[in-house]
Amino acid sequence: MNQENNQEVKSIWEKLLSIDRRIIFLFIAVAVAVPLFFKLSMRIPVTPVAQGTYQAIESLPAGSKVLASFDYDPGSMPELQPMAEAFFRHAFRNDLKVIIMGLWPQGPLQANIALEEVFQDEDIKAKSLQYGIDYVNLGFTAGNEVVIDRMGHSFEESYPKDGQGTPLSEIPLMRGVRNYDNVDLIFNLSAGYPGTQEWVQYAVDVFHVKLAAGNTAVQAPAMYPYVQTGQLSGVLGGMKGGAEYETLLGIPGRAVRYMFSQAVAHAVICMFIIIGNLAFFSIRKRKKTS
Amino acid sequence: MRREVPLVLTAMVGLTMIIAHFIPPFNILKDLFEDWFFIIAAFAIYLGVLNLIRVNADKIYRKSRDWPFGIVVILGFLVITIPGLFFSGGRSFSDPGTSFYFLYIHVYYPLSATMFALLAFFVASASYRAFRARNVEATMLLAAAFILMLGRVPIGDWITAWLPEGYRMGNAADWIMDFPQTAGQRAIMIGIALGVVSSALRVILGLERAMGGD
Numbered sequence: 001m002n003q004e005n006n007q008e009v010k011s012i013w014e015k016l017l018s019i020d021r022r023i024i025f026l027f028i029a030v031a032v033a034v035p036l037f038f039k040l041s042m043r044i045p046v047t048p049v050a051q052g053t054y055q056a057i058e059s060l061p062a063g064s065k066v067l068a069s070f071d072y073d074p075g076s077m078p079e080l081q082p083m084a085e086a087f088f089r090h091a092f093r094n095d096l097k098v099i100i101m102g103l104w105p106q107g108p109l110q111a112n113i114a115l116e117e118v119f120q121d122e123d124i125k126a127k128s129l130q131y132g133i134d135y136v137n138l139g140f141t142a143g144n145e146v147v148i149d150r151m152g153h154s155f156e157e158s159y160p161k162d163g164q165g166t167p168l169s170e171i172p173l174m175r176g177v178r179n180y181d182n183v184d185l186i187f188n189l190s191a192g193y194p195g196t197q198e199w200v201q202y203a204v205d206v207f208h209v210k211l212a213a214g215n216t217a218v219q220a221p222a223m224y225p226y227v228q229t230g231q232l233s234g235v236l237g238g239m240k241g242g243a244e245y246e247t248l249l250g251i252p253g254r255a256v257r258y259m260f261s262q263a264v265a266h267a268v269i270c271m272f273i274i275i276g277n278l279a280f281f282s283i284r285k286r287k288k289t290s
Numbered sequence: 291m292r293r294e295v296p297l298v299l300t301a302m303v304g305l306t307m308i309i310a311h312f313i314p315p316f317n318i319l320k321d322l323f324e325d326w327f328f329i330i331a332a333f334a335i336y337l338g339v340l341n342l343i344r345v346n347a348d349k350i351y352r353k354s355r356d357w358p359f360g361i362v363v364i365l366g367f368l369v370i371t372i373p374g375l376f377f378s379g380g381r382s383f384s385d386p387g388t389s390f391y392f393l394y395i396h397v398y399y400p401l402s403a404t405m406f407a408l409l410a411f412f413v414a415s416a417s418y419r420a421f422r423a424r425n426v427e428a429t430m431l432l433a434a435a436f437i438l439m440l441g442r443v444p445i446g447d448w449i450t451a452w453l454p455e456g457y458r459m460g461n462a463a464d465w466i467m468d469f470p471q472t473a474g475q476r477a478i479m480i481g482i483a484l485g486v487v488s489s490a491l492r493v494i495l496g497l498e499r500a501m502g503g504d
Contacts, residue, residue, distance in 0.1 A: 019418075021415040024411070024414050024415045024418055025411045025414070025415065027414075028410060028411050028414045029411070032410065042444040043444060043447070044444060045444075045447065045460050047464055047467075073402060074398065074399045074400075074402035074403050074406075075402045075403060075405060075406035076406065077399070077402075077403050078403065078407070106394075108384060109384045109391070109394055112384060112385065112386060112391075113395070116386050139384070141328075142328070142331040142332055142334070142335060143327060143328050143331045144331075146324050146327050146328065146331075149324065150321075150324055153321075161381075163381070163382070163384060164381055164382045164385070165380070165381035165382070217442075221467065221471050221472075221475060222475055222479075224467060224468065224471065224472040224475060225472050225475050225476045225479060228468075228472060238442075240442050240443065259443060259444060260444075262443055263443035263444055263445040264445075265410065265414075266439045266440060266442075266443050266445065267440070267443075267445050268414070269413070269414050269417055269418075269439060270436060270439055270440060272414060272417065272418040273417055273418065273421045273432070273435075273436070275418075276417075276418045276419065276421065276422065277421070277422060277423055277432075280422050280423075281423075
């Protein structure tokens with residue numbers, strides 16, 4: 001009888017180890033989707049690296065100019081779009097002037113999508129922000145880090161016109177903005193190359209401009225050395241970074257809302273890892289005994 | 291000549307860029323080379339487009355394997371490009387309300403996000419099959435991954451709420467990120483930088499055989 005039970009248990013572990021991956025997919029789908037229907041408020045602890053990004057923007061006096069480079073595409077949208085929205089809310093709330101650009105072709109479009117969302121807010125509407133005075137979108141220019149380098153000498157060399165074809169000299173916000181000396185901060189949202197690393201190497205190290213960033217969770221760990229050395233004021237890492245930024249702003253948005261979903265998904269993955277290891281050790285033990 | 295000319299050009303441009311970094315009068319040459327780079331980069335986009343069409347048209351013409359996908363690629367290219375070029379208000383094509391913006395939001399945006407979102411499923415499946423505590427190193431990796439996965443989301447602090455503040459899962463995750471992870475990243479960065487310097491020197495000095503098409 002005991003032997004039969006043993007045999008049965010063994011087969012269960014073996015079955016678990018060779019489980020159809022579609023079952024795992026199903027668990028993940030449920031873990032990601034179901035929490036989205038619950039409005040659960042979660043305490044988001046803020047890390048010093050996220051605080052650094054927030055502080056770099058918060059410490060700017062009204063009227064300061066921020067160059068915001070959007071270097072990502074829709075693939076990274078769930079992680080970076082909440083940061084973009086939070087950044088615009090933060091900048092406009094503090095009456096900062098924003099110069100938008102992109103080293104990725106889709107970047108300036110992502111900025112437009114975030115702007116469209118932010119402009120729905122009543123307090124932002126009340127400010128009656130005007131294109132060319134409060135913000136401008138320079139669009140995309142091909143050239144990766146060479147664009148960053150050239151902007152250190154002259155913005156006009158990389159962007160003679162804004163995204164709509166207006167010469168920079170005719171845009172009120174761009175008057176008096178020649179190069180990095182005339183912007184108070186660079187804010188970079190990045191999902192890879194070219195991105196934050198290139199901004200550090202070609203703008204911060206060469207022209208000594210201040211930089212704060214938001215990255216995908218995969219890329220953020222590579223930025224920690226730059227934060228420790230002070231080359232980067234701070235970095236928001238993935239959706240968690242976005243949620244931290246929203247928490248600091250006091251405006252819980254999509255990142256805070258999605259954290260519950262991410263938390264459950266992580267818990268499910270951990271559960272699968274535990275089951276996988278239990279099965280692995282159980283089978284190994286049985287093999288050794290036999 | 292086919293080998294020598296690219297090598298001389300590469301050496302000349304590479305050396306000028308290095309010298310210009312230290313001797314400012316050379317910036318005139320650096321700027322000139324950067325202008326050339328911008329022109330080449332812009333043309334590379336056209337070249338990419340032409341190549342995309344040529345490769346897929348050839349595939350369809352020859353009825354090669356999976357040729358119907360070539361039709362999808364070319365149609366997708368035309369469906370996005372034509373409205374962007376001719377029906378979206380010229381340079382303001384990316385503004386909300388244009389047909390290009392509509393296609394971007396309703397076609398490209400969800401498709402691209404979906405492709406990336408699929409990663410979550412494969413990561414989960416791969417973690418289940420590959421994350422095994424087979425030896426000490428694998429166990430350390432597994433433990434670090436476990437702490438980070440739970441510590442980077444609020445659930446980690448919930449589980450360890452019984453511990454004093456500062457010793458919870460979130461704090462452990464922060465510690466891993468700030469110290470072992472950063473130290474590892476820095477070592478990798480320095481290694482890559484040294485590798486890049488040596489590769490650049492090989493290219494500039496003409497020692498890199500791949501440069502000559504060998």
